[in-house]
Amino acid sequence: MSNQDGRVLRSVKSQKLIVGAYIKLLRAGTMEPTAQMVADKSRIGIRTVFRQFDDMENLLKSVDAELSKDYNFDVKFDPISSFEDRLAIAINHFNSGYKKHRLIMFATASNMWKYKFLEKNYMNYQKIIRTKTEEVLPEVLNFDSELQELTHATLSFAFWTRLHGQGLKKDQIKSAVVRQCIMIFNSQ
16 A cells, blocks of 8 residues: 555545544534534544635535435325324424434524535425425425415424424424414415
């Protein structure tokens, strides 16, 4: 093996450790980990970490590539079941994901104004959630545009965060979202 190959291997190993440390800090609630925090957590020299932080967009892409392995957008549902049953399944699925990944989502939302990648990525995930909602609840496509947007807003992370932040428990959040969506469904 040449010296060049050894450096490349060390660089790849260092990046994996840096990405892993960044993710651990996000999951612990640090909204924007600093280079020093990542260096301490990864046990990688600060100069090496700074080199990765110099290209934050690519570092964030690497972090997202790792995190996205844990995202599950595959909602299991019976397409012939009632609207209410499919709605409950979708809400359970989305709410579980929101709870599990809330710290990552908070960090993304709080930093997307700084990084084009985060803004683009956040919007992409919103489109995925919207598409999955319409796959599970195709009735939404027959709503007028205002009711469609209201339905998507009700099923959103922002709405879940508001209810969760008000101290509602999991079952209370589900009940509130179901009630709101059924009111929307019945108003058309």
